[in-house]
Amino acid sequence: MAPRDLAAFAALLADDTRADFCLALLDGRAWTAGELARHAGVAPSTASEHLGKLAAGGLLAEERQGRHRYVRLADHRVAHLVEELAAHATPPGSAPGPHSLKAAGTAAAMARGRTCYDHLAGRLGITITEAMTERGLLSQDTGFALTGRGAAWFDELGIPLPRTGRRPLVRGCLDWTERRPHLAGVAGAQLCRHALEAGWCVRIGSERAVKVTEAGEQALARLLGIEPGTLR
Known part of the structure; x- marks a missing residue:
């Protein structure tokens, strides 16, 4: 893997909204774009843009049922990555x-x-x-x-x-x-x-x-x- 590829992948989570989406999806369920938008407090158009980036980067899988678009974490490896990053993100005792x-x-x-x-x-x-x-x-x-x-x-x-x-x-x-x-x-x-x-x-x-x-x-x-x- 080239350094730029690793940097590009890391950048997928270097955004508050995208990180919030991934943490929410750790519940193992599939969410609609609207549900995630309401959860993160962003506009539906903003949510769709961020979800597109996460899906293109391989972190999310998309499913469609009728008019509804559902997203979930791509697999258990992505869930493991997100959980471990969360564990390392805030040193013990420093969380507000x-x-x-x-x-x-x-x-x-x-x-x-x-x-x-x-x-x-x-x-x-x-x-x-x-x-x-x-x-x-x-x-x-x-x-x-x-x-x-x-x-x-x-x-x-x-x-x-x-x-x-x-x-x-x-x-x-x-x-x-x-x-x-x-x-x-x-x-x-x-x-x-x-x-x-x-x-x-x-x-x-x-x-x-x-x-x-x-x-x-x-x-x-x-x-x-x-x-x-x-x-x-």
Whole structure:
């Protein structure tokens, strides 16, 4: 890759509006241009211009359904890139405080637990990752690796681990609020899906925040020895 190509790619995120779009799309959903325009507080024409640049640069994928144009992050690799950049963007302790009670509540909920594209993040994701490591289900000795015991654990829970495509089975993703890696990859995505489908977690608000339910506290305590109070 030529230096100018890297600079051009980096420039795609060197804009507040485009960065805001990518952070919003970390929820894993497809958004319309109008929804993103309202989210970022910009005119529809401005949103369309920025979305065109992101799509042309390979960061977004576009879909059309009738008159509606939907966009989403191109794939899990783009989501990983955005999340890691967010983790490195603001050094610990230097982030300004929220400007309102609502913003403070949203920030606190996101820090407690959220989805990062298609896996769990925040204190919830970190707690689960560390509990899996302590129980020998996950190894972090030389990068992330699922142990034989871990594979059996997923199988016992009836959580499939499809081995298709180039996506790694497990991978560490640097958490931008906790500054430690949480579980990503196929295993992280499947565990998140199971947690939502089984009612261990529920989405709250319009952001990516998730909340652990009472059933989820009981399940995680039984399966991973996680004390319920650490998830609240």
